[in-house]
Amino acid sequence: MSETDVNLNLKKLTSFDIKVIAFALMIIDHVGRLFFPQAAIFVIIGRLSFPLFAWLAAQGEKYTSDIKKYIFRLLVWGAIAQPIYGKFYYLVFSVHGELNILFTLALGVITIRCTKLVESKFFKFLIVIAFMVVAELLRVEGRISGLIIIYLMSIIDLQSAKWWFFFIGYRLLFIYLNQWSYVELFGIASVGILALYNGEQGGRSKPFYKWFYPLYPLHLGVLLLIKFWLNSQMN
Template identity: 80%
Template sequence: MSDTVSKFNIPKLTAFDIKVIAFSLMIIDHVGRLFFPQVAIFVILGRLSFPLFAWLAAQGEKYTSDIKKYLFRLICWGIITQPIYSQVYYLVFSAPSELNILFTLALGVITIRCTKLVESKLLKFLIVIGFMIIAELLRVEGRMSSLITIYLMSIIDLGSAKWWLFFVGYRLLFIYINQWSYVELFAIASVAIIALYNGEQGARSKWFYPLYPLHLGILLLIKLWLSTDMNLP
C-alpha cells in the first residue's frame, strides 16, 4: 500500500492530521443522525471516525510519557461530556444513553497497557476478553466491538494477513450477531487513512477534549431550537 501511495504522490499524514480527519468525520456523523437521519452518506462517512480514534488512542498509549495523566484527561472530559451526550443520544435513539466514546477510549487504553504487562499470548487473550466483558457491563459506546477495535489498532500490521483476518472478520461477525446495518462495513476503509501516516506527530494540541462536548452542545441547542420553532403555532 505504501508503494501505491508513493506512485500516485498521495500526501502523507501526521497524527494531528488524522485527528482532524477523525473529528471532522465524527461531526458529519452526528449532524447526519440529528438532522438528516434518512441520508445514508452521513452515517457511512461517520463509520470511518471511530477506527481512527481507536488508532489515535493506541498511539497515545504507546507514546505518552504519563499514562495516568492521559487516562485522567479522557475520564474527566468523559464525565463533563456525559450529560450532553445523554441528551443527544436520547434524541437520536429514544433510549437511555451509553457512556460516551471517551470512556470507551480510556477502557481501551487500559486494556492495551495491561496486555503489555504479560508475555503469555494466552494471558493477553484473557485480558482482552475480560475487558470486553467490562465494556458490556459498563455500557460504553460501541461496547465490546469498540474495545476489540482499539486493541487491534495497538497491534496494527497492514502487511499481515492475520491482522486483516481479525479486523474484517470480527466486524462481519458483529454485524451478523447484532443485525447491524451494512454501513458498518465502511469502517474498514478507515485503514486507508491510517496507511497514509508518515510516522510524525505533527502539531500538538489537546483541543479534542473540550471540543468534543462543545460540538455536541452546539448541535443539541440547534436541534432543540429547531424543534421548538417547528412546534410554534
C-alpha cells in the same frame, strides 16, 4: 524513483491530521443522525471515524510519557461530556444511552497497557476477554466491538494477512450477531486513511492543538442547541 520513494511520497498525514479527519467524520455522523436521520450517507461517512479514534488512542498509549494522566484526561472529559451525550443519544435513538466514546477509549488504553504487562499470548487473550466483559457491563459506546477495534489498532500491521483477517472478520461477525446495518462495513475503509500516516505527530504548534478534548462535548452541545432552536421555530 524507487518503490520506497513512492510510498514515502504517498504517506503525507501526521497523527494530528488524522485526528482532525476523525473529528470531522464524527461531526458529520452526528449532524446526520440528529438532523437528517433518513440520509444514510452521513452515517456511512461517520463510520470511518471510530477506527481512527481507536488508532489515535492506541498511539497515545504507546507514546505518552504519563499513562495515568492520559487515562485521567479521557475519563474527566468523558464525565463532562456524558450529560450532553446522554441527551443527544436520547434524541437520536429515543432510549437512554450508554457511556460515551471517551470512556471506551480510556478502557481500551487500559486494556492495551495491561496486555503489555505480561509476555504470554494466552494471558494477553484472557486480559482482552476480561475487559470485553467490563465494556459490556459498563455499557460503553461500542461495547465489546469498540474495545476489540482499539486493541487491534494497537497491533496494527497493514502488511499482515493475519491482522486483516481479524480486523475484517470481527467486523463481519459483529454485524451478523447484532443484525447491524450494512453501513457498519464502511468503517473498514478507515484503514485507507491510516495507510497515509507518515510516522510524524505534527500539530503541536497549532493554536487549537489542545482543544480536541473539550471539542467533543462542545460540538454536541452546539448541535443540541441548534436542534432545540429549530424545534422551537416549528412549534
